[in-house]
Every structure is written in structure tokens, then in C-alpha cells.
Amino acid sequence: MKIKAQVSMVMNLDKCIGCHTCSITCKNVWTNRAGAEYMYFNNVETKPGIGYPKNWEDQERWKGGWQVEDGELTLRSGSKLTRMLKLFYHPEQPELDDYYEPWTYDYETLISSPRKKHQPVARPRSLITQQRMEIKWGPNWGDDLAGGDDARADVNLKKIGQEIALEFSDIFMKYLPRNCNHCLNPACVAACPSGAIYKREEDGVVLVSQETCRGWRHCVPACPYKKVYYNWKTNKAEKCTFCYPRLENGLPSVCTDTCVGRVRYMGILLYDMDAVCDAAKIPDEKMIYANMLDLVKDPNDPAVIESARKSGVSEMVLKSAQESPVYQIIKRWKLALPLHPEYRTLPMVWYIPPLSPIAKNFEDRVYLPKSEAMRIPVEYLAALFTAGNTRIIVETLQRLLDMRAVMRQKEIGETLPQNLEFEPLEYERMYRLLGIAKYADRVKLPAGLQGKTHEELRELQGSTGYACPGGCC
Amino acid sequence: MRSENSDTGEEIIPKLSILRERDDVVELMLPYFGNDRGEKSMISRAVPVKKIKTCDGVKIVTTVYDLTLANYGIDTGLGGECASSYEDDTPYTPRWQEKFTGVKAEMVIHTAREFADNSLKTHGRTMVIMGGGINHWFHADVIYRTILNLLMMCGCEGRNGGSWAHYVGQEKLRPIEGWARVMTGTDWQGGAKLQNSTSFYYFATDQWRNEEIDTAPLVSPDTTPRYRHPSDYNIMAARLGWLPAYPCFNKSGQKIFDEATAAGFEGIDGIRKFVAQSLKNRTLEFSWEDPDAPENFPRNLFIWRNNLIGSSSKGHDYFLKYLLGTRNSIFAEEESVVKPQEIKWRDESEISGEGGALQGKLDLLVDLDFRMAASALYSDVVLPTATWYEKDDLSSTDMHPFVHPFQAAVDLIWEARSDWDIFRTLAKAVSKVATEAELPVYKDVFAVPIQHDTEGETAQPEGKILDWSKGDCEPVPGRKTMPAIAMIERDYTKLYDKWVALGPAIQKGNGMKGLGWASDDLYEEIRTRNGVVEDKNLISYGMPSLYTAKKACDAVMGLSTTTNGKVAVRAWRDLERKTGLSDLTKLASDRESERFTFEMVAIQPRETITSPTFTGSNQNRRYSPFTVSIEQLVPFRTVTGRQSFYVDHELMFEWGESMSVYKPILDFKPLKNPLGQSKEITLKFLTPHNKWSTHSMYFDSQQMLTLFRGGQTVWLNEKDAESIGVRDNDWCEVYNRNGVVISRAVVSPRLPRGVMFMYHAQDRHINVPGSKISGTRGGTHNTPTRIHMKPTHMIGGYGQLSYGFNYYGTTGNQRDIYVVVRKAQEVDWLED
Structure with missing residues (x-):
């Protein structure tokens, strides 16, 4: 056992209203630079939908993530040799049109228009070519099920044989906010020929060294979530940093901080590094989630604490791990699930699957229907979060329903549901964290760059950052 | 609102229904609008009645509850047309509604049961969150009443966690009493002309000329509408003092004053008499009776804090055509299906010439904006203003009882100024020009509609419409049969002097919603806090300064119940006096010493103080509407003092809406002659x-x-x-x-x-x-x-x-x- 610390995030999808505030604040902070216009380190997708970049989940097309060959993990994007052969032509490399061509408008027309027969108008212009352009795709083209056929092209629908569905009468939809998963077994790190991408020792944040990156772009296809981007001006890879300069000050990422729905939780998980590889390569992909839960260790277990200390986890981080809201949600209550565990990267951003809109049928003459009777098909959620294991989805949703039933009982004295998994008090705790938790309860992060002396910190100050074309910053 | 005889103190247990004690059963014919288009009919319902001897002979009476049950077609065992089960396809059953809504009867029954069952178990904690969307249907009022009925029947109103959560707009402007005085300039004198803008723009943009509504198919089947054109009703509303209608008359206020004086009418009473008489003999007309006469045009329009042209202008192209006289896409051949009776119709040829309505009624359009959106694009003058992050201001909204600040986080760029500073600059410029032009004091005579929360609410009793223009009665201004007539003096040379100070009229008292209280000490406090106007040449010398937006915010909060505990207690005390209830001041006395300032809300948004200006208490709890009426028995502000299932106004009868009924949406053809040509x-x-x-x-x-x-x-x-x-x-x-x-x-x-x-x-x-x-x-x-x-x-x-x-x-x-x-x-x- 070798215990390491990982900053982790949970998103409660029941509370996501699809406002995209996370995307905008992230963009304002990180990607409003030349060469990065098309990037959204964080984006929000309407599901069903093909997302951004187009159909990123279709690994038959993109060959992202890991596979198990002869009992060993290999990158789907190929061996080192085949990847080198693809240096100059890489069919799995997404192109600008797979993301979208960023644009602006001729706003000046509105200010300085001469007297005209018709009202002046600002027309779009490409931010890449500076030419007039027709807008044919964008980073959120399928918002709220816009473009029905695009929604139907969602590979998760195909997996469950429902690609034809989506009639108005039985329609469903939900939002999926996405940033880098800061995986325990990151494919991008493994794919980088220059060793420029690394997983930070102290908190597991995955970063691209802007000094070391040589722009080989192997990371882009390797990441099954398509969350590493190529800056076409600086010729370097860029990705979500989990806002590490904020993390180092005990603050959550900007997307978490500004979330209107208070969807996001951040905190420390302690995990067993020695078991990562085995967890990822279990043949049955439906078992990966269970393995991931096993990797996450009890921060109050003396053996875990001892091992953590041995591998350099600081006392502050340990204390944070013990107070971690994400540990409660992920491990203690088993309410949050990894996105596409079958990619075998062991993602560390977890999702509480949504209950609402709640009922599918009016025949369910109860306030809280059974989880199988939800409007969003359980199979669909399973395709997203459990590699198709519907049992886990049903159990997870049932815990959320039980929490509601317990709280309702407390208010109006209805009978408690049979076969509760936890004591009623535990559901109250659940309610407090999911329903009414304040900022400080949703975010528990240690401040300070752990394990560094003041001297070292001073040296680090201002030593890194994104390059700008022309070297302006 | 206590159920007791106020003379004897004896308890009264009102009968909900007289079904058991009935003397008779009568057949009641109720209007029904659920048939195919144009086919109206009455439905017959059986209602239990009592016979009551009165001095006018024997009258039959029933309860609103019995009427409501009859309206919904509930079988009370009296026979007649009613539903024997939810499955019957008779009006108002779950099965019946399916054909209009597409919602399955089973779903309706299921939802209704949950709604009622939950209300029962939680004592009314079932909530309907209503958005603005409902307001945007023609029959918005009936839809509202339908939903309110649901909540009233389940005892949800005035309950925290239940009730009617109204997600619409700005109407809970919390520090309202101070704001209202500063906003309208009534800290100096009365005379603000406040207008419901829907009616205003309907006439100003000549949408009445292109009306598609004929009221005949919309009113109760047993009634002939008094007018076929909706605009005629609005003319009547202006005439009877129901709604404001500015600019008031086809003559200016000064001209009316001059004519009155010349005719020997003196003083305000004389003016009133003169106006009433002139209106009656048609020597004076309401301006809306002839909206296309150049003397009745609105001429100057300031757009501020909205995008009127590009966003809010319902009937956008009518704004372009008639208000601005510019290129538009209205289909020219479309004109009203019926001609109005109360409005002068001028043919197109008459209004298309130089200075005619089709050239654009406005002379000047000024837009305060920071974006070059449509309002700015179509304006004569654009005044670059501050964004939310460049100015100081207050914000308070409907759903939560807090006062928030806007604060300048960054400096203004280029020539931009805050709204407050722009208007102050304009005030100064107007004063300068007025002085240079030696503009005399303007005597303004104008009409003011009968106001909510005044004795005017009883001006036209029993909901009877008596129209003086039709000889039903005499025109009597002032909370009677027509609008009140007011007269004030406007001295434009002193506009700036007044603008920069809190006016002395505040010292005489303040009020809201029919309540009043002393505010002389508040005025002094604001003087101390804000400092004074120091320029001896201004008539406002020595008065509390409102020079900056922050000072204005501090004045507003010092004068308002929700932001000054002292004022709240005074308002509650006056409500005690008015209602005879005791112990209402307790709702605010715990916060009597609090007085919000801009600095305070800048540190942290503050939760407002419970005030009788609003209907809910947020004293150690969350705000929820109507809790004060339900818990403290403060009467609702209605004819009965209670919530109403039944409204007995004559116009409601005409439209078949004395109770909540089903009314279909309007379904006019998009165009008389669709273009065809391609697939449509x-x-x-x-x-x-x-x-x-x-x-x-x-x-x-x-x-x-x-x-x-x-x-x-x-x-x-x-x-x-x-x-x-x-x-x-x-x-x-x-x-x-x-x-x-x-x-x-x-x-x-x-x-x-x-x-x-x-x-x-x-x-x-x-x-x-x-x-x-x-x-x-x-x-x-x-x-x-x-x-x-x-x-x-x-x-x-x-x-x-x-x-x-x-x-x-x-x-x-x-x-x-x-x-x-x-x-x-x-x-x-x-x-x-």
C-alpha cells in the first residue's frame, strides 16, 4: 500500500441548470488568448447529445483511453512505434471543425455606419482566418436538445438501442459539465513523447509543462475525454489545470467557485497508488467502478494514515482528507460515479446521477417513484457512468430517493421506507451536504503548496505560465 | 377578519355551503367558452339557495362556495348538468380538459391528489411557482385566478413553503417609500404622471389601427359587448378614472388653466369644475380619443435601463412605423377588423403627410445605454452610460428580502457617466436653457386616475359602470366618476436646484399603501448624514444633498420601512390604527434601531425589515407572501378583505369571468392572405x-x-x-x-x-x-x-x-x- 493524495471533484447533476457560468468564468480566466479561442477547459453538454468536440465519446472513432491486451493496459491510440508513425498524419487527431471555428463580429459597423437604407448589422468574422464566415457549428451547438438528429447521434443512446427514440412525449435531457478528470491513470501522460505532461506528486493535478512540451500532440487523441487541446499559435498543449494556483491557496477551481447551482464539491481523496494499475486493467469493465472505490481509502484508518505519512502526505492534507466532502459522497454514501470508467483512466471527477425530472408515469401513485420508473432511462445513465452496469445506477438513485423519503418522513411523519441502507441520521447528513451545504462545507482544501519550504516557494513565484504568441506574457 | 361579532364579541361560524339548509334549488346559466371557435353557449348548473327577506322584497342568495362547486360541475346531489365522475366529458373534469391541454386525465388526477394530499399533511405547504409567461397570455387574469383558486382551496396561501411564488419582475422594490418620493420628484410637489405602459404604447404606436380583436366572440354568450374594439374600453377607462392616459388632453395643462381663468373659474375647485364641464360638452377631449392628431403625439422619449426598441417593443414594427417613422415590415393591407367608436379614425392619406403619424410621432429619441443595440441604433442621441460595475446603485427583488448594492468596481471609460450623473447633467442643462429663455412658470392641469389603497377604491361601488359621457351620471372629478384633476406649477428654471436636494415636502410626512407616518425627524437625519446643498444661489440651499447616487441611496433607505426600523414601526402602528388590530408593531420592533446605509449594504447585503408595505413577514423566517394576512388577520386588500373566488364587477360579468372559467387562446389567422408560393x-x-x-x-x-x-x-x-x-x-x-x-x-x-x-x-x-x-x-x-x-x-x-x-x-x-x-x-x- 502506498497512499497518495488526490484533489477530487464531485458534481451533483440534479442541481446543474445548464447555465454555463462555469464555462464562461473558466474561459475568462484561462482561454481567452490567441490560439486558445476554441478551447473550453470546462464545457457543459446537453445529454443526449454529441458534445464538444463532436462525438468525443465515440472511441471507435477517436481511439482514446486504454484497452486491455493480453492482460496488460495499452493505449488505444497505439504503441509508441505506431504513434510515432502517425506523427505527420494522425487520423484520430480532431480538427478545428470537430471543435468549431471561433468567430467574432464586425461590431464597428454598428458604431460608424453611414446613413443607410437598411439598419446596419454586425456580421460574423472568423477569429482564425479573419474572413467572413457562416456559423455552422459551435462549442454548445446542441444546447437543450437543439438539433434532434445530433442528439440522436449520441453513442450512449446507440449503446442502449434507443437512437431512434427521443419523441416529445418521452423526451428527457440533462446537463453534463466537463473539465479534465485529473485521472489516476491518465492516458495523456502516458502518450506524451516528451514527458511534458505530469501528474503532480502532492495533489494529483495533471499539468502540461509549457517549457517541455514540443507540440507532438499525442496527448490530444490519447485523452478519451478530449480535454487536452493544442494551441495553434504557441504550438503547445494546454489543458484544465484544476486552477492549481488557487488550489495552492486553499481555494477551489473557478468553475467550482462560480457555480450558480452549487453543483460542485471539491476535496482530498487518499488512494492506494500501488493498486492503480490492477484496478484499471480488470477485464470486466463493469467492475472498474468497484475497483475505483477500493482504491479510495479511509482517511481515518491508522494504517492508511501511517502509509500516507510515509509517502510524504502532509498533516494539513491528511486533515483535509478527513474532512473531505467528496470522500463522504463518493465512498461513504456511494452517490457519485466516474464518467465512462470503461476508458480505464480512473477519472477523479465524479458525478451524482440525476433523478429529475422525476416521474415517467402517472401510474406510480406515490410521491417518490422507484428508481427504475425515472424519466431518464437507467440504461442511459449506466452507459455514461458505470460501463453499462444498471444495478449500480438503480442502487445509487435509490439512495437519493431514500434520502428524500427520510426527510419527508421527518417533516410529516409518513412511514419510513423498508430496507433502508443507512440509519436515518446518515440520510440527514446526506441531505445537509447535498441540499443546504455552504461553500465551506462543499469545499475543503488544504492551503499552501505542501512539502515546499518558503525558500523554494519564493523561487517558484512567477516562474511559469502560458506563452503568448510574440512573447507578450 | 376575526370571525366574531364586533359589537358583542360573539363567535361567528360562517356557512361554507347552504346545501343542507337550502330553501330551494335554482338553475343557474353559466358562460361556457369550450366549444369550437365562435360557438358560445351557456351551461346549466343547479345551485342551492336561501330566501332572504329584505326591504326590497324576497331575495335569493347562495354562497360563493356553492357557486364555485356549481361552476366546476361538481355533483352535490342536486341534479342538473354535472359530472358524475372524472371520466365524464363535461366541462372542468379531468377527462374534459384532455382535449385542450393534451395532458392525460390520469396525470391530472394524480397531480391533483398529490397536491391536495401534500397540502393536508403539511398544512398547506404546497407551492406553485408562477413565471411571467402566464402574464403574457390574453386571458392571463383568468389563468392566475385558476391557480390561485387551487392554492386557496388547499389552504396554501400565506404559508411558508406553500403558496403562490410569483417569479415576475420588479414589483417588490423593497425600499419603496423613499424611492417613490425621489423617483417622482414628490419630495418637492405632487404631479408625477405615471402610466401603465402597455396602454401607452398601444396608442402611441397605433396598434389600435391594426387591431385584430373583435370583442363580440370573446364576451359572455348572454351578453353583447359594450364595445367591439378593445381600445374603446381603454378610452372608457381613461374617462372613468380607471387607468392613466397621458398626455391627458388635447390641450396643454397651461392652456386649460388659461381658458379656465378667462372663463372666470378660480382656484383648484374652479379648475376641476371647468375641466369636467369642458369634457362633458366636448370642448376638451382626452388625447387618446384622437391619437393621430399631431397635438396628441408623444414627442420626446428617453430610454433608460432597457432596450425598448430591440427587445421590449411588443409589436416592434409598429414602433418603427408610427413612433419612429422608419423602415418596417408590417403588411400594409392589414387593418382593424372593427373600427373603434370612441376614437377618431383618420385615413392613411391624412396621416402620411409632413408631420403626420406615419412620419414618426417622436421628435426626439434619447437612449442611455452602453451597447450599440437597436434602441441606440434608432436614437437621435445616445448617452454612454455606466455598466453595473461602474456605478453605485441599489438592487432588491421579488423572491428574497434583501437589499444589495451595485458598486463601482472600475472607473468609467471614455465619456460615459452613471445614469444618476447623466440625469443631473441634463437637469442642469434644462435649467440653464429655461433661464436663458426666460421660461415662465408652467401651470400644469392634468388628470390622475383613481388610486389603489385610497378611498377611491370605493368610488364606484358594487362594480357598476356609470359612464358620464353616456349620461349615466355627472362627471365628478376626484375619486368619483372620473379621474381626479390636479394642478401644479412647474418651474423649469429651478429643475436643477430641486434635483440635487431632498425636497422639503418630505417633512410633512410619508406613506404607502394607504398608511401614513411622520418623517420630519428622518429628513433631519438625512440632512446630517448626507450634508447639505451649499450653493446659496439655489432654492435648495441648506437642504439634504442628493448630489451623488450614494447620497440618493442613503436618502431612499432612510425613508423606507424595509430599510429603517423606525419607519417600519410607525407604519405598523398606523396599520394597527386602521385595522383595530393590536400588537402588529411587534413584527418590526425588534429591529427598530436599524437604519440601512449604503456603506452597510456594501459590506454585506442586508435582509430587509418586515413592513406592512409587503404582505409577508420575514421576521426570523423566510419571506412568504400573505403570511401577515393569514396569521395576523390583516385584511387582504380586496373588496371583501378576503381572498376572492368571485368578482362581481359589471365588466367581469360581461366577459363571463365572475368566476374562474376556461377561455381558449386567441387564434387569429397570421395573415389574411398567406403568401403561399413555397412550402409553409x-x-x-x-x-x-x-x-x-x-x-x-x-x-x-x-x-x-x-x-x-x-x-x-x-x-x-x-x-x-x-x-x-x-x-x-x-x-x-x-x-x-x-x-x-x-x-x-x-x-x-x-x-x-x-x-x-x-x-x-x-x-x-x-x-x-x-x-x-x-x-x-x-x-x-x-x-x-x-x-x-x-x-x-x-x-x-x-x-x-x-x-x-x-x-x-x-x-x-x-x-x-x-x-x-x-x-x-x-x-x-x-x-x-
Whole structure:
């Protein structure tokens, strides 16, 4: 056992209203630079939908993530040799049109228009070519099920044989906010020929060294979530940093901080590094989630604490791990699930699957229907979060329903549901964290760059950052 | 509101129903609107009655409860037409509603049971959250009443966690008493002309000339409407003092004053007499009786803090055509189906010449904005103003009882100034010009409608309409049979002097909602806090300064119940006096010593103090409407002092709406003669709020437009789209008699068939090409819409049906609209 610390995030999808505030604040902070216009380190997708970049989940097309060959993990994007052969032509490399061509408008027309027969108008212009352009795709083209056929092209629908569905009468939809998963077994790190991408020792944040990156772009296809981007001006890879300069000050990422729905939780998980590889390569992909839960260790277990200390986890981080809201949600209550565990990267951003809109049928003459009777098909959620294991989805949703039933009982004295998994008090705790938790309860992060002396910190100050074309910053 | 005999103290147990004690059963004929178009009928219901001897002979009476049951067709064992089960297809059963709503009867029953059962178990903690959308249907009032009935019947009103959560707009402006005085200049003198804007724009933009409504098919089957054209009702409303109608008359206030003086009428009473007499003998007319006469045009318009032209203008192209006299896409041959009786009709030839309405009624359009959106594009003058992050201001909203600050986080750029500073600069300029021009003091005579929360609520008792112009009664101004007539002096040379100070009228007291209290000490406190006007040349020398926005905010909060505990306690005390209830001051006495200041709310938004200006208490609890009435027995502000299932106004009877009834949406043809030529489909046109730009603000930002499709979009169902050969992201032309939109199509299964969404506030200055149909640039989301005015929204002088600024009047309903949609054949960017 070798215990390491990982900053982790949970998103409660029941509370996501699809406002995209996370995307905008992230963009304002990180990607409003030349060469990065098309990037959204964080984006929000309407599901069903093909997302951004187009159909990123279709690994038959993109060959992202890991596979198990002869009992060993290999990158789907190929061996080192085949990847080198693809240096100059890489069919799995997404192109600008797979993301979208960023644009602006001729706003000046509105200010300085001469007297005209018709009202002046600002027309779009490409931010890449500076030419007039027709807008044919964008980073959120399928918002709220816009473009029905695009929604139907969602590979998760195909997996469950429902690609034809989506009639108005039985329609469903939900939002999926996405940033880098800061995986325990990151494919991008493994794919980088220059060793420029690394997983930070102290908190597991995955970063691209802007000094070391040589722009080989192997990371882009390797990441099954398509969350590493190529800056076409600086010729370097860029990705979500989990806002590490904020993390180092005990603050959550900007997307978490500004979330209107208070969807996001951040905190420390302690995990067993020695078991990562085995967890990822279990043949049955439906078992990966269970393995991931096993990797996450009890921060109050003396053996875990001892091992953590041995591998350099600081006392502050340990204390944070013990107070971690994400540990409660992920491990203690088993309410949050990894996105596409079958990619075998062991993602560390977890999702509480949504209950609402709640009922599918009016025949369910109860306030809280059974989880199988939800409007969003359980199979669909399973395709997203459990590699198709519907049992886990049903159990997870049932815990959320039980929490509601317990709280309702407390208010109006209805009978408690049979076969509760936890004591009623535990559901109250659940309610407090999911329903009414304040900022400080949703975010528990240690401040300070752990394990560094003041001297070292001073040296680090201002030593890194994104390059700008022309070297302006 | 206590159920007791106020003389003896004896308990009264009111009968809900007289079913058991009935003397007789009578057949009641109720209006029914659920048949196919145009086919109205009455439905027969059996109602239990008591016979009561009165001095006018024997009268039959029944309870509102019994009437309500009869209205809904509930079988009370009396026979007649009623439903024997939910499965009957008789009016108001779950099965019956299915054919109108498409919602399965089983779903309705299920939801209703849960609603009622939950209310029972939680003592009324079932909530309906109602958005603004309902307000935008022609029959908004009936829909509201239907939902309120549901809540009242389940005992949900005035319950925390239950009740009616009203998600609409600005009406809970919390520090209202101070704001109202500063906003209207009534800290100096009365005389603000406050207008319900729907009616104003309906007349100013000549939508009445293009009216598609004939009231005859809409009123109760057993009634002939008093007017066929909705505008006539609004003229009546102006005449009877129900609604404001500015500019008031076809003569200026000064001219009326001069004429009165010349005719020997002296003083305010004389003026009143003169105006009433002149109106009666038609030597004076309301301006709206002839909206296309140049002397009745509105001439100057300031747009401030909204995008009137590009966003809010329901009937956008009518604004362009009549207010601005510019290029528009209205189909010219469309005119009213019926001609108004109370309005002078001027033929097109008469209004198209120089200075005519078709040249644009406005002389000057000024826009305060920080964006070059449509309002700015169409303005004569654009005054660059501050964004939210460049100025100091207050914000308070409906749903939570807090006062928030806006604070300047960054400096203003270029020539921009805050709204406050712009208006102060303008005031100074006007004073300067007025002084130079030696403008004499202007004696303004004008009309003021009968106000909510005044004795005027009893001006026209029993809901009877007595129209003095028809000889039903005499015109008596002032809370009687017509609007009040006021006279004030306006000295434009002193505009600036007054603008920069809190006026002395505050010392005489303040009030709101029919309550009053002393405020001389508050005035002194504001003087100390704000400092004074130091310029000896100003008439406001030595008065509390309002020079900066912050000082104005501090004055507003010092004068308001919700932000000054002392004022709240005084207001509660006055309510105690008025109601005879004791112990109401306890709702605010724990916070009597609190007085909000701008600095305080800048440190942290503050929760407001419980005030009788609002209907709920937030004393150690969350605010919820009506809790004060339910718990403290403060009467509701209605005719009965209680919540009403039944409204007995004559106009309500005329429209068949004394009780909540089903009324279908208006379904006028989009155009008399659809263009044909290519594949077309007719769809219902809705303009709900866009999730990112509720009314206007973000539409033109590059980042926000990138988050969807880069410009205007219309949403439609995939099968509807397929039927006209439209694919996702194709250009579509959307038109009806009101104008033409050209927009990208969003094809989605999320919409039911037969409906089109064009999200609200999609302005026309970004990525909008020209339309072949109109030959000009495509319109906004409000191009296909127009204002429909419903006469029942105009009633005044009768309890809750009385005018209050920003609370009551015709709703700007624009939802009952159909459009024709087709694929755009060609896209021309009209760069010329």
C-alpha cells in the first residue's frame, strides 16, 4: 500500500441548470488568448447529445483511453512505434471543425455606419482566418436538445438501442459539465513523447509543462475525454489545470467557485497508488467502478494514515482528507460515479446521477417513484457512468430517493421506507451536504503548496505560465 | 377578519355551503367558452339557495362556495348538468380538459391528489411557482385566478413553503417609500404622471389601427359587448378614472388653466369644475380619443435601463412605423377588423403627410445605454452610460428580502457617466436653457386616475359602470366618476436646484399603501448624514444633498420601512390604527434601531425589515407572501378583505369571468392572405426567456453568442420543420401581419408540434440578414408579436381592481399569436 493524495471533484447533476457560468468564468480566466479561442477547459453538454468536440465519446472513432491486451493496459491510440508513425498524419487527431471555428463580429459597423437604407448589422468574422464566415457549428451547438438528429447521434443512446427514440412525449435531457478528470491513470501522460505532461506528486493535478512540451500532440487523441487541446499559435498543449494556483491557496477551481447551482464539491481523496494499475486493467469493465472505490481509502484508518505519512502526505492534507466532502459522497454514501470508467483512466471527477425530472408515469401513485420508473432511462445513465452496469445506477438513485423519503418522513411523519441502507441520521447528513451545504462545507482544501519550504516557494513565484504568441506574457 | 361579532364579541361560524339548509334549488346559466371557435353557449348548473327577506322584497342568495362547486360541475346531489365522475366529458373534469391541454386525465388526477394530499399533511405547504409567461397570455387574469383558486382551496396561501411564488419582475422594490418620493420628484410637489405602459404604447404606436380583436366572440354568450374594439374600453377607462392616459388632453395643462381663468373659474375647485364641464360638452377631449392628431403625439422619449426598441417593443414594427417613422415590415393591407367608436379614425392619406403619424410621432429619441443595440441604433442621441460595475446603485427583488448594492468596481471609460450623473447633467442643462429663455412658470392641469389603497377604491361601488359621457351620471372629478384633476406649477428654471436636494415636502410626512407616518425627524437625519446643498444661489440651499447616487441611496433607505426600523414601526402602528388590530408593531420592533446605509449594504447585503408595505413577514423566517394576512388577520386588500373566488364587477360579468372559467387562446389567422408560393406551415409563436439574456443584456456579447448559434434562432419541432423542408441551422422566414423575421432554425424534438419558440430579447443588430418578403432587414422576436389589450385588466375604482403604478393595468400580453414559417429562399445582407 502506498497512499497518495488526490484533489477530487464531485458534481451533483440534479442541481446543474445548464447555465454555463462555469464555462464562461473558466474561459475568462484561462482561454481567452490567441490560439486558445476554441478551447473550453470546462464545457457543459446537453445529454443526449454529441458534445464538444463532436462525438468525443465515440472511441471507435477517436481511439482514446486504454484497452486491455493480453492482460496488460495499452493505449488505444497505439504503441509508441505506431504513434510515432502517425506523427505527420494522425487520423484520430480532431480538427478545428470537430471543435468549431471561433468567430467574432464586425461590431464597428454598428458604431460608424453611414446613413443607410437598411439598419446596419454586425456580421460574423472568423477569429482564425479573419474572413467572413457562416456559423455552422459551435462549442454548445446542441444546447437543450437543439438539433434532434445530433442528439440522436449520441453513442450512449446507440449503446442502449434507443437512437431512434427521443419523441416529445418521452423526451428527457440533462446537463453534463466537463473539465479534465485529473485521472489516476491518465492516458495523456502516458502518450506524451516528451514527458511534458505530469501528474503532480502532492495533489494529483495533471499539468502540461509549457517549457517541455514540443507540440507532438499525442496527448490530444490519447485523452478519451478530449480535454487536452493544442494551441495553434504557441504550438503547445494546454489543458484544465484544476486552477492549481488557487488550489495552492486553499481555494477551489473557478468553475467550482462560480457555480450558480452549487453543483460542485471539491476535496482530498487518499488512494492506494500501488493498486492503480490492477484496478484499471480488470477485464470486466463493469467492475472498474468497484475497483475505483477500493482504491479510495479511509482517511481515518491508522494504517492508511501511517502509509500516507510515509509517502510524504502532509498533516494539513491528511486533515483535509478527513474532512473531505467528496470522500463522504463518493465512498461513504456511494452517490457519485466516474464518467465512462470503461476508458480505464480512473477519472477523479465524479458525478451524482440525476433523478429529475422525476416521474415517467402517472401510474406510480406515490410521491417518490422507484428508481427504475425515472424519466431518464437507467440504461442511459449506466452507459455514461458505470460501463453499462444498471444495478449500480438503480442502487445509487435509490439512495437519493431514500434520502428524500427520510426527510419527508421527518417533516410529516409518513412511514419510513423498508430496507433502508443507512440509519436515518446518515440520510440527514446526506441531505445537509447535498441540499443546504455552504461553500465551506462543499469545499475543503488544504492551503499552501505542501512539502515546499518558503525558500523554494519564493523561487517558484512567477516562474511559469502560458506563452503568448510574440512573447507578450 | 376575526370571525366574531364586533359589537358583542360573539363567535361567528360562517356557512361554507347552504346545501343542507337550502330553501330551494335554482338553475343557474353559466358562460361556457369550450366549444369550437365562435360557438358560445351557456351551461346549466343547479345551485342551492336561501330566501332572504329584505326591504326590497324576497331575495335569493347562495354562497360563493356553492357557486364555485356549481361552476366546476361538481355533483352535490342536486341534479342538473354535472359530472358524475372524472371520466365524464363535461366541462372542468379531468377527462374534459384532455382535449385542450393534451395532458392525460390520469396525470391530472394524480397531480391533483398529490397536491391536495401534500397540502393536508403539511398544512398547506404546497407551492406553485408562477413565471411571467402566464402574464403574457390574453386571458392571463383568468389563468392566475385558476391557480390561485387551487392554492386557496388547499389552504396554501400565506404559508411558508406553500403558496403562490410569483417569479415576475420588479414589483417588490423593497425600499419603496423613499424611492417613490425621489423617483417622482414628490419630495418637492405632487404631479408625477405615471402610466401603465402597455396602454401607452398601444396608442402611441397605433396598434389600435391594426387591431385584430373583435370583442363580440370573446364576451359572455348572454351578453353583447359594450364595445367591439378593445381600445374603446381603454378610452372608457381613461374617462372613468380607471387607468392613466397621458398626455391627458388635447390641450396643454397651461392652456386649460388659461381658458379656465378667462372663463372666470378660480382656484383648484374652479379648475376641476371647468375641466369636467369642458369634457362633458366636448370642448376638451382626452388625447387618446384622437391619437393621430399631431397635438396628441408623444414627442420626446428617453430610454433608460432597457432596450425598448430591440427587445421590449411588443409589436416592434409598429414602433418603427408610427413612433419612429422608419423602415418596417408590417403588411400594409392589414387593418382593424372593427373600427373603434370612441376614437377618431383618420385615413392613411391624412396621416402620411409632413408631420403626420406615419412620419414618426417622436421628435426626439434619447437612449442611455452602453451597447450599440437597436434602441441606440434608432436614437437621435445616445448617452454612454455606466455598466453595473461602474456605478453605485441599489438592487432588491421579488423572491428574497434583501437589499444589495451595485458598486463601482472600475472607473468609467471614455465619456460615459452613471445614469444618476447623466440625469443631473441634463437637469442642469434644462435649467440653464429655461433661464436663458426666460421660461415662465408652467401651470400644469392634468388628470390622475383613481388610486389603489385610497378611498377611491370605493368610488364606484358594487362594480357598476356609470359612464358620464353616456349620461349615466355627472362627471365628478376626484375619486368619483372620473379621474381626479390636479394642478401644479412647474418651474423649469429651478429643475436643477430641486434635483440635487431632498425636497422639503418630505417633512410633512410619508406613506404607502394607504398608511401614513411622520418623517420630519428622518429628513433631519438625512440632512446630517448626507450634508447639505451649499450653493446659496439655489432654492435648495441648506437642504439634504442628493448630489451623488450614494447620497440618493442613503436618502431612499432612510425613508423606507424595509430599510429603517423606525419607519417600519410607525407604519405598523398606523396599520394597527386602521385595522383595530393590536400588537402588529411587534413584527418590526425588534429591529427598530436599524437604519440601512449604503456603506452597510456594501459590506454585506442586508435582509430587509418586515413592513406592512409587503404582505409577508420575514421576521426570523423566510419571506412568504400573505403570511401577515393569514396569521395576523390583516385584511387582504380586496373588496371583501378576503381572498376572492368571485368578482362581481359589471365588466367581469360581461366577459363571463365572475368566476374562474376556461377561455381558449386567441387564434387569429397570421395573415389574411398567406403568401403561399413555397412550402409553409402555421405555428403558434411564443417568446419565452432565453436562459442567458432574460431581457436584453447579453445578446450581443461575442462570448455568449458563441455559446449557442451566433445569432437569432427560432426553435421548432423536427416534424414541423421536415414538412416545410427546413433542416437544422437553415435560414427561415417567419411572418404574420405584424412583420417578418429571418432567423436560423433550431430543429428539436424538445418542442411539441405546432409551436415555435423565439427566445426573448434576440435583437436584430447581430447576424440578421434581409428578408425577401419584406425587402428589409429581418425583425426581432417582437416583430411577429403585438399588444393585445384585455378590457378586464382596465377596471378601476373598485377594491383590488384599482390602478397602482407598476402593479395594475393592461398586461403586455403578446402570446396569442400565430406565424407562418418557411425556408428562406435567398439570403441578402442588404449592405446598402
